[in-house]
Amino acid sequence: MLLSLFFKHVYPYTPVVDRCQLVADLQAGNCSSFLLHAIFSITVPYSDDTSLRHMGYDSVTDAQRAFFSRARLLFDFGCEANQLTLLQGSFLLSSFQNSFAPDKDCRFWLNQAVHIATLMGLHRRNVENELQPSLQRVCRRIWWLLYQRDIMFMLAGFENTRHINDEEVDSRPVCPEDWLETAPTAVSPPLLPAIPEVQIQFFIENCKLAKLGAECLRLSLTTDVAPSMSRVREIGQAIVDWRVSLPAGLRAEGSLYGNQTDIWQSVILIFGFRLECLFYRTVRRFSSSFSSSDREWVSQRLLGAMFDLSTVLRRAMALDILSAGPPALIVCTTQLLALQIETVLSPQCSRGTRHALKADINAMLAHLEDVKDCWLNAKWASRVFGWVVGRTGLSLREPELPRGSMASGPDGGHLSSNVPGAGEQPSQNHPQPEYLNDGYEVGQGGAFFDPSEGLPETWLEDMMNSGILEEQDRAIFDVMDMRMAF
Known part of the structure; x- marks a missing residue:
């Protein structure tokens, strides 16, 4: 079986x-x-x-x-x-x-x-x-x-x-x-189903994408000299050209929706958009060496690739086809989460973008929760990112909580105080929650704060002290710490 x-x-x-x-x-x-x-x-x-x-x-x-x-x-x-x-x-x-x-x-x-x-x-x-x-x-x-x-x-x-x-x-x-098969003559195995052409195309195209990834890595590893914008645009266009030239079975014709059930189309698109995200984020590290127009261009390409990646991932999640894909999709999800949180916490993030990304962040986190019993890396990722989302006040909250209920964090800790029931007036026992301009709740002791202010400098120490990283494999934490990744 x-x-x-x-x-x-x-x-x-x-x-x-x-x-x-x-x-x-x-x-x-x-x-x-x-x-x-x-x-x-x-x-x-x-x-x-x-x-x-x-x-x-x-x-x-x-x-x-x-x-x-x-x-x-x-x-x-x-x-x-x-x-x-x-x-x-x-x-x-x-x-x-x-x-x-x-x-x-x-x-x-x-x-x-x-x-x-x-x-x-x-x-x-x-x-x-x-x-x-x-x-x-x-x-x-x-x-x-x-x-x-x-x-x-x-x-x-x-x-x-x-x-x-x-x-x-x-x-x-x-x-x-290279996928031709010849059954041995000594033993006659049962007839195996033919390998679908789309699976062969997926593997071949993923090899081409890996070569583009090697080009991106060569550019990113030269950290002391800023790349020329002509080279940045050349690599960026090569990724776009690769996606446009995908075989019909893998290409999203006219939209990101394409075939509604084929997992391999979604996977190759996810891998491609993930590469774009990481490439432009790496290029953005050299933004001080670029002109203002070039900095704006890189930022727009990064944000666009993030939303494209989120669109394909969320569609695949809604159709429940990610469970049939490779575990690398969990890594793609965690990397997107890290980029989204980083963007939301940036002072330059606009109000509209912040709200859009907040919805995406919670969707990605919910998916990790759904699959954590099947994939061990999803379990640890949901714990780490759940802590970060709760710490920054990015969690989507129900409009009303039953009397006496508590919102729990990933480690079982309470993230907010009791709130009054429907129609009940605030009192000393049920104080009115304080909200910031964007609607983010401030918990007792300043547990939550305006996401635009970013995580405090002590966030790493706070995470370790919280016990979130106990028994945690270092690899998934490296994904979260985007300063070390790529």
Whole structure:
């Protein structure tokens, strides 16, 4: 059952195995236990509660921890000797942005996978002459998966340096023929469903986007010299040209709505707009070197990309199709939240923009709350951002609360005092809440304040003292701290 879910939900964005060969090995009893447990660990979030109970687990987290731990132990004790299998399993285990083993987090597994791949020579074109065609196709897909993840980890702030040197890579780009499959003759696996063309197109286009991400990273890592506006506009236009040239199955024809049910169209658009957001935010760090018109242009492009990203994300949330997508969507959501909060807290943010972003912030936070039982990184993100939203008074409040009710923060603490019931006059027991000009409530002891004033300088210390970061994986906090990310 989990293997079927893997082929349906995980394989489209992680085609790290030969499907036919994997099924044949499983039927013949030759399948690697290390690889299987790595596959199951990343597939569990797509299973339902009934299936989890049948497997003997009470939650997704319990099941993931069990499968991950078994795979890690098999790796630690050297139970897997095949290099390709070690590469495949290590890459799958790098999908956990929140790790069950602090000494072997996502960075460890990605580094391990890149190390094995370069030892095998997968970054070089001439290695293909030594491989069978079916193995060539798998290895080429794996290499470009590593390239995508190497870029994504840098964009997400999980890494401070890249693992892959572009100047040393001459691997052939992936093409549709790399998804051709030939069933082994020794064992006849059951017929697997054909791979939809849109999934192949998604992977190929994501590779192109990763190359654009590499260009953005090269620009951003030169922090002592401001980039020229001509180069900024060139990269910005390249991202737009990439989106316009997407295949029909992935392109949003005339709007951001496109196909109402295809998850891969939404995912590729989300990834593209996320890259634009991070690119223009990085460029904005050099605004003091730009003219006033150039600063305005960069700010407008950043704000536009943020609203475009929010539009696609909120539409996908409303249609409930994000649950079928990759966990990287959670990272995109948290990065958008960080950008939105940063913008709202800026003194330059207009009243209208602040109110629009406030609605978006609460929508994103509500989505993280909805999926936190399936995705561990969503659980920690909802705690961190819930604390920030509550601390800054950006939380949307019900117009009336029942008598004696309390609004609770993410850590169970009370964020506001009791308010009178409907039609009840304020009294000493039920004081009238004080509101700022934009309608943000000021709690007792100044718990809330005008968002335009920004977070106080002690916000990081306050967060740590609140207990929000207890047992927190550092990776998701790095996403929140946009000064460190990208």
